[in-house]
Amino acid sequence: MAEKRNIFLVGPMGAGKSTIGRQLAQILGMEFIDSDAEIERRSGADISWIFDVEGEEGFRKREERIINELTQGQGIVLSTGGGAVVSKDNRNYLSARGIVIYLETTVEKQYQRTQRDKKRPLLQGVDDVRQVLEDLAKVRNPLYEEIADIVLSTDEQSAKVMATQIADLIDNFNN
Template sequence: MAEKRNIFLVGPMGAGKSTIGRHLAQQLHMEFLDSDIAIEERTGADIAWVFDVEGEDGFRKREESIINALTEQKGIVLATGGGSVKSKENRNRLSARGTVIYLETAIEKQLARTNRDKKRPLLLQTDNPRETLQSLASECNKLYEEIADYTISTDDQSAKVVANQIIKILEER
């Protein structure tokens, strides 16, 4: 891959965007960025705190600003937050500024992968994580599909295998 075009990973929480993104960036000798980590660094507080204080709307405004700034960089692998595609501006920027890979996963896998995670405000605020994930899927899956250049299931594969699949797809195009 002579040209290091940006690679943006989208998909629901628990799809493996951060883990796969790190593998991908390492193998491609690109910088790995995570929009949630960037928000935490910029605010000096964790995502759960931002949600508590500013609500989801306040968090989404911050996320839009961060994604705008990060996607202007060149040669990056970016893991986005699961709900980042709710913003039309984010969808437009991601589509225009790089290759978008939708990491698809089943609700069962999301539940298993996020089970003990204490950094997921949308799951911490609910008594029924399955219902929350299903609601998010019905809202966001069509948006991931809308902007994806490629879709890969992460259900029964290791992060390394998925990263290798992405590299193969990018080399073939």
């Protein structure tokens, strides 16, 4: 059997990267890694705390180191944080070391999916969450598109259907 290529999931918060990634890894018999969870595991602190203490810049440096390291492995499904693509280095690591799948979603869907989530530092303590999501989309969506090999909308499908669809696309991609 041919070596399994890395699969990297990028997209905004609330697009379903972690949920779909877990399902996809299971279908493909690959290891699933969530870069945010890995940062939390290694630092012994949650993302919100890192943001509070080190700011977004400190968090992004940690994220860059982790993504560089993780993308050098083989046969992983990696779910990245929504802002990982802001770093040019991260975009280079991802696009050079695997198949990048941009899980696209609307700001409205993001808003619905993240409304009660208290683990999103960029959405905490803001007056207009929708506006924050729109501002992030303006900056980040072109970056997701820049490195994507495949773009899929997650608005209408379940995670399981999306994971199966991606597995089929990957199969075609490798042939």
